[in-house]
Amino acid sequence: MTLSIRPAAPADVPVIHRFVRELAAFEQAPDSVESTEAMLHEALFGARPAAEALIAERSGDQGGEDSAIGFAIFYTTFSTWTGRRGIWLDDLYITPDARGSGAGAALLKAIAGLAVDRGCARFEWWVLDWNTPAIDFYRAKGAVAQDEWTVQRVSGDALLTLAGRR
Template sequence: MIRAATPADLPVIEDLIRRLAAYERALDEAKATREQLAEALFGADPAAYVLIAEDEPSGEAVGFALWFRNFSTWTGTPGLYLEDLFVVPEARRAGHGRALLAALAAICVERGWPRFEWSVLDWNEQALAVYRAIGARPQDEWTVQRLTGPALEALAAHAAPPSGAGPHNRANSHAN
């Protein structure tokens, strides 16, 4: 069974995120607190959403998918970006991951969003096989880039004050 997460699921979501980080060999990088997750997922302006996979008949949470809406300037339409997908090892090969992916695809179709995208570690052969089986294709011409820490701060120091209105305008931001 796949269902939308509720605030009562925060302990489970936090646990699954930590288990995913351990699986991806990056447990020390998983620093989100329960309070941060509560605000990001269930606050006044959610930044992301979570689906929970439950084992039947026990009802135990065995996986999750965390996603958010993105936007394509080329198509002029929103899309769905899957940030995290994880199924606990003991529940793998039972269809939970595929069910989560299908539920996300259904969200895209229902909302008229033409793109459903995600990244996967190049060493995760099991996940890559599942993605190929459902028809996903790699975007080989694209390389993910990331800016964090001192490099992010250094670049931000060169920003000119923004003009105009909008949620990311410093004059309208809570992050002044």
């Protein structure tokens, strides 16, 4: 199996939407998804994109065809305290059968690399306080809890390390 990370394309919207619904079910909120494929298409590929997405794929599955095993959706933020942009990870999801494959780490590394390349001061996200496996995974990558917000942040040396730049 070969793992790859690539920017999402318009043809990926149906699988992204399916992953969003699977993530909502995992987070015990299956009825909370209001987005449609059309909404995601507009948000990711419309005239004024609101977000970007990456797809994690593995090759060698089912007769050698590539298959999507996860995704990440993120967007630009701004901090008046740093005077610089940041990246906010809205969703990261890996299918249950692909967890432990390194896809989650590869998605985080790719986004951290984009943050470094774009001169961002921060790479942040939320995690549910009961999702101990995710919290442990993020801590192992250098994230530091912002407990008053339950926000995860990777910056400075930890961001460079996560991006593979140190």
